[in-house]
Amino acid sequence: MKRYQYLYGPVPSRRLGKSLGIDLVPHKICTYDCIYCQIGKTTQKTLIRKEYIPVKEVLAEIERFLREETSSIDYLSLGGSGEPTLHSGIGRIIKGIKAITSIPVAVLTNGALFYDQGVREDLSMADVVLPSMDAVSRDVFEKVNRPYPNFSMEGMLEGLVEFRKAFKGQIWLEILFCKGVNDHQDELLRMREAINRIQPDQIHINTIVRPPSEKLAVPLSQKEMEKIRGFFGDRAIVIPEFDRHPFPLAERDIKEEILKILRRRPLSLNDLSKGMDIPAEELESHIQPLVLKGSIRVRSFGDSIFYEAEKEIDIS
Ligand code: SF4
Known part of the structure; x- marks a missing residue:
């Protein structure tokens, strides 16, 4: 029998220290099918929010973990095998976590559903939200993120701006660069304009560090990443890892x-x-x-x- 069904880690992460991952959707349900995705192709692309796994069971597991495990945790991170905001109970889960522990809550999201005020409100009690924004032009966005058909990228960007106005916690915006896809000068200029509107606390610049979903996704060099960091200014940092999807808790059957x-x-x-x-x-x-x-x-x-x-x- 599995010890924990929905918990992964604790995983060492440069951004979140020792982070316990909480997987809110089954593999691999997502609003996108990013060319760089390291957990494989999306098998169910959707915008429909529902209780993919029971809220009560997730909270019971977190409570049990905190009671039984001795290791210290820096963050409880909602993310995992797909897009966590697709879980319609994410707000109740964050609220439930806050009722049992003071460990800060991070949400690793692609930001797609931020056009929905309900999603923005659901995340309002999180401590850190790490949305991604890999493109701001429609053609580049379609190429890199391959969203659900007729998805409104503009609505998503406006949602990020609205979220910033209301959200009291930290927003760390992540941009993942694929060579020749979303790294050209025009796109960087548009991204900088969007960043000025969103006003994240930090900008995390990332590239592909593990085998991607598609071979056409090629990483940038360290030098290219540093150049982009300079272009985005003081709030930008280069992230040497891709930790949007942490991996499972060690069970002692090693193989x-x-x-x-x-x-x-x-x-x-x-x-x-x-x-x-x-x-x-x-x-x-x-x-x-x-x-x-x-x-x-x-x-x-x-x-x-x-x-x-x-x-x-x-x-x-
Ligand atoms: S990288 Fe994240 S947002 Fe993109 S397809 Fe994979 S799970 Fe979805």
Whole structure:
């Protein structure tokens, strides 16, 4: 029996310290199908909000985790295997968390549903919201995020502006750059205008660091990232990781745990070692038999080797 069904981590994250992930939608339900997505292709693209998993069960798991686990947590992060604001009970979940702990709540979202006042209100009790904005021109947006048909990008951007006016917590806006797709000068200028309207507290500049959903998604170099950071000014920082989708809590059947993690997204030995808190050499002795058996595939990306396992389709 799984110890925790909806909790992942704690995962070390540069942005959120030690973060416990809370997965609010099954893999992989999202409003977008980003070319750079590291957890695979969207199997259910939708704008429909519903209680994908029971609010009561999520809160009970969080409460149990906080009671039973000794490790300290810096943030409870709502995100996971798809877009968390698609969960219609996200506001009740944040409120429920606030009733049981003072650990700050972060929401990792693509921001797509911010046109909906109900979604903005649902997030009002969070401490940090990390929305993404990878494009501001329709054609670039369609190319990089591949949204639900006829989705209004303009409505989403206006929603971000409105959210900023009302939200008292921190907004860390993330932009993920793919070479030749959303990094040209015209788009950067439009992004800067949009940022001036949204007024986030921080701008996180990111690129692809793990095998993406599509081969056409190519990362920027560190030099190119630094140049963009300079262009966006003081509030911008370069993020050396992609932590929008943390990976599952360690269960002590190591081989099963490795497979479970790699079904969600491809990872390097180093990533796995950090996330599972097991030395790389020890992990390798578990991985190699799984590679020989064909349960794990080896894939190279950039200068690194990544491992991945066949995905489980889980739409309940
Ligand atoms: S990166 Fe996030 S927003 Fe984009 S398709 Fe993947 S889950 Fe959805």
